[in-house]
Amino acid sequence: MADTRDKGLVAGRIFLYLVLIFLALLFLLPMYVMLANSFKPLEEIRNGQLMALPIDWTTAPWRSAWSTAQIGVQATGLRPYFINSFLLVIPAVAISTMFGALNGYILTQFQFRGANLLFALMLFSVFIPFQIVLIPMAKTLGTLGLAGTVKGLVLVNSVYGIGFTTLFFRNYYAAFPVELIRSARMDGARFFAVLFRILLPSSSPIIIVTVIWQFTNIWNEFLFGASFSDFSSFPLTVALNNLVSSSTGVKEYNVHFAGAFIAAIPTLIVYVASGKYFVRGLMAGSVKG
Amino acid sequence: MATLALDGIKKSFGPVQILHDISIDLKDGEFLVLVGPSGCGKSTLMNIIAGLEEPSGGALHLNGRDITPLGPADRNIAMVFQSYALYPNMTVAKNIEFPLEMHRIDRSVRAERVAKVAKLLQIEHLLERKPRQLSGGQRQRVAIGRALAREPQLYLFDEPLSNLDAQLRLDMRTEIKKLHQRLKSTIVYVTHDQIEAMTLATRIAVMKGGVLQQLGTPYEVYNRPANTFVASFMGSPRMNLLQARVSGSGGALELSFTKGDRAHAGFVLPAAAAAPLQPYTGREVIAGIRAEAVSIARKGETLGANQRTLAARVEVIEPTGADTLVVLDVAGQEFTARLDPDVDLVPGAMMDFQIDLSKLVCFDSQTEILLS
Numbered sequence: 001m002a003d004t005r006d007k008g009l010v011a012g013r014i015f016l017y018l019v020l021i022f023l024a025l026l027f028l029l030p031m032y033v034m035l036a037n038s039f040k041p042l043e044e045i046r047n048g049q050l051m052a053l054p055i056d057w058t059t060a061p062w063r064s065a066w067s068t069a070q071i072g073v074q075a076t077g078l079r080p081y082f083i084n085s086f087l088l089v090i091p092a093v094a095i096s097t098m099f100g101a102l103n104g105y106i107l108t109q110f111q112f113r114g115a116n117l118l119f120a121l122m123l124f125s126v127f128i129p130f131q132i133v134l135i136p137m138a139k140t141l142g143t144l145g146l147a148g149t150v151k152g153l154v155l156v157n158s159v160y161g162i163g164f165t166t167l168f169f170r171n172y173y174a175a176f177p178v179e180l181i182r183s184a185r186m187d188g189a190r191f192f193a194v195l196f197r198i199l200l201p202s203s204s205p206i207i208i209v210t211v212i213w214q215f216t217n218i219w220n221e222f223l224f225g226a227s228f229s230d231f232s233s234f235p236l237t238v239a240l241n242n243l244v245s246s247s248t249g250v251k252e253y254n255v256h257f258a259g260a261f262i263a264a265i266p267t268l269i270v271y272v273a274s275g276k277y278f279v280r281g282l283m284a285g286s287v288k289g
Numbered sequence: 290m291a292t293l294a295l296d297g298i299k300k301s302f303g304p305v306q307i308l309h310d311i312s313i314d315l316k317d318g319e320f321l322v323l324v325g326p327s328g329c330g331k332s333t334l335m336n337i338i339a340g341l342e343e344p345s346g347g348a349l350h351l352n353g354r355d356i357t358p359l360g361p362a363d364r365n366i367a368m369v370f371q372s373y374a375l376y377p378n379m380t381v382a383k384n385i386e387f388p389l390e391m392h393r394i395d396r397s398v399r400a401e402r403v404a405k406v407a408k409l410l411q412i413e414h415l416l417e418r419k420p421r422q423l424s425g426g427q428r429q430r431v432a433i434g435r436a437l438a439r440e441p442q443l444y445l446f447d448e449p450l451s452n453l454d455a456q457l458r459l460d461m462r463t464e465i466k467k468l469h470q471r472l473k474s475t476i477v478y479v480t481h482d483q484i485e486a487m488t489l490a491t492r493i494a495v496m497k498g499g500v501l502q503q504l505g506t507p508y509e510v511y512n513r514p515a516n517t518f519v520a521s522f523m524g525s526p527r528m529n530l531l532q533a534r535v536s537g538s539g540g541a542l543e544l545s546f547t548k549g550d551r552a553h554a555g556f557v558l559p560a561a562a563a564a565p566l567q568p569y570t571g572r573e574v575i576a577g578i579r580a581e582a583v584s585i586a587r588k589g590e591t592l593g594a595n596q597r598t599l600a601a602r603v604e605v606i607e608p609t610g611a612d613t614l615v616v617l618d619v620a621g622q623e624f625t626a627r628l629d630p631d632v633d634l635v636p637g638a639m640m641d642f643q644i645d646l647s648k649l650v651c652f653d654s655q656t657e658i659l660l661s
């Protein structure tokens with residue numbers, strides 16, 4: 001009796017693993033295609049063997065995508081735009097995360113009139129499609145003298161992200177033990193001391209979630225980048241688009257694959273590196289004495 | 290160290306009034322324990338004293354200074370919370386130091402105070418640990434240490450022992466009492482445990498529904514409860530409250546418990562106990578008798594001036610080890626007696642019990658207020 005049930009369990013397990021492995025391979029397939037073809041000479045791709053490994057391995061497509069490919073008017077490769085994206089993403093993530101924490105703190109720890117209405121309005125900003133804000137935002141950037149600059153993109157992406165980050169931090173702080181805050185206030189901690197000494201040091205899980213979310217969103221963001229930047233301030237996504245869609249000469253698919261992979265590397269690193277801390281942060285919070 | 294005066298404190302949340310006109314004066318070094326059923330407003334009153342909640346009316350004075358408009362940071366009051374509220378990201382030493390740092394006290398003084406408090410509470414070996422590496426009792430010590438290190442004018446404790454197991458609770462209770470005797474600090478303490486209240490308090494405030502029922506020493510609250518609520522709330526087993534009738538015969542008054550067509554049970558009152566009952570001759574009252582005022586009547590024993598005998602039937606016998614609780618039927622009313630552990634009783638037996646009336650209290654049967 002018990003024996004047959006065990007056998008059933010084992011069979012179920014094997015089936016489960018097969019399904020999971022199959023799905024994992026399916027999801028990894030595009031990455032394999034990109035990597036394999038980015039190391040091939042162009043002729044090998046032209047022959048139509050998209051799934052095959054390179055016969056004649058070459059790093060030329062990578063070098064070309066990074067530093068010599070034609071993007072817009074100049075043959076600079078993706079490098080300057082890669083730097084632009086970092087100049088955009090680091091301050092924008094930092095600013096939106098900071099404001100998210102501040103808003104979450106205020107919305108949960110101070111029962112002021114209209115707190116819920118204010119939060120509902122901020123939540124609403126999460127659902128506003130990008131397209132709607134394009135024209136007013138262009139006007140605002142123009143007035144501020146930030147049109148066509150990386151600073152302007154930092155502003156746009158920060159403002160747009162605050163709705164999300166506020167949502168994250170508000171929900172996290174709503175479950176924060178009230179007595180800790182009360183205790184800190186009785187111990188003499190004022191507004192910013194409570195935030196910086198008590199709340200933020202216990203917020204690593206939500207900070208990591210917010211940073212991953214904001215980083216990938218802003219790094220991959222295209223519409224604002226295409227609308228509010230010029231040749232000197234393109235983020236990487238826009239530059240990649242220009243690289244792929246440039247109409248002059250032959251289509252260098254291997255260079256396109258390499259370029260696309262370069263654009264994906266930072267988000268991959270963020271996931272792999274902080275995913276570990278994310279899990280660790282959650283564990284630390286859940287282990288009680 | 291300081292005096293604390295609560296002056297007509299009121300609190301409403303929206304249309305609901307939670308606290309009604311609470312006035313309490315504490316002398317320097319008093320240990321006030323707030324007790325009352327869940328939801329009666331104890332924590333709300335504590336939060337108002339702490340400055341975490343604003344009163345809707347009334348004023349607070351700490352050592353003569355009006356603290357009503359001040360925020361919690363400016364009141365010089367420390368609080369120990371039920372959940373300990375230790376900062377999880379800081380070590381024990383940092384936790385104790387935190388309030389000192391917030392009050393901009395010199396680094397050298399801070400280190401000195403941390404060391405002193407750690408020694409006093411015997412947590413020196415824990416200073417470098419994080420709160421999650423401590424047991425419940427150790428956390429409680431650290432929380433008390435953090436309050437002590439500040440050397441505030443007033444300490445607030447909101448059910449500090451309720452998360453500890455029974456044995457640890459007793460130990461910590463003794464320690465808090467020792468600490469109070471040693472530091473002579475002024476303390477307001479909330480508990481659900483009336484033994485804790487009796488042992489720790491210099492005065493007890495009994496609350497119900499946001500109204501102060503009685504403010505008095507543990508002795509007064511236990512022996513002279515202001516009304517039937519206090520009488521049945523304080524003490525375990527609770528005070529026996531019997532429907533009784535006062536009848537006059539000549540100068541003496543008789544108290545009888547007979548209900549329905551049961552056999553007569555009652556006694557003639559001693560002069561002292563009879564005095565407050567004179568106006569109630571011919572009327573119903575509620576008689577309050579503690580379980581320990583009862584013992585088994587022995588044949589041929591002469592009764593003292595305040596002792597009477599009462600016939601009752603034994604219903605249930607509950608040995609607790611130190612003594613035996615016996616539920617009796619006195620002319621149809623339930624009555625609990627605390628007797629010697631080695632009494633030999635049989636359920637259903639009818640017997641005579643001896644009752645000490647020196648601590649008899651009677652209450653008006655309508656208002657339920659103590660007659661005195």
Ligand SMILES: Nc1ncnc2c1ncn2[C@@H]1O[C@H](COP(=O)(O)OP(=O)(O)OP(=O)(O)O)[C@@H](O)[C@H]1O
Pocket residue numbers: 302307325326327328329330331332333334
């Ligand atoms: N912020 C609030 N808004 C509305 N009602 C509240 C609020 N805080 C407390 N109350 C109400 O006030 C009453 C008193 O609450 P309080 O916490 O002071 O009770 P307590 O005596 O401490 O009870 P317990 O013994 O269970 O801790 C309760 O009925 C509670 O529902």
Ligand SMILES: [Mg+2]
Pocket residue numbers: 331332333
């Ligand atoms: Mg409470």
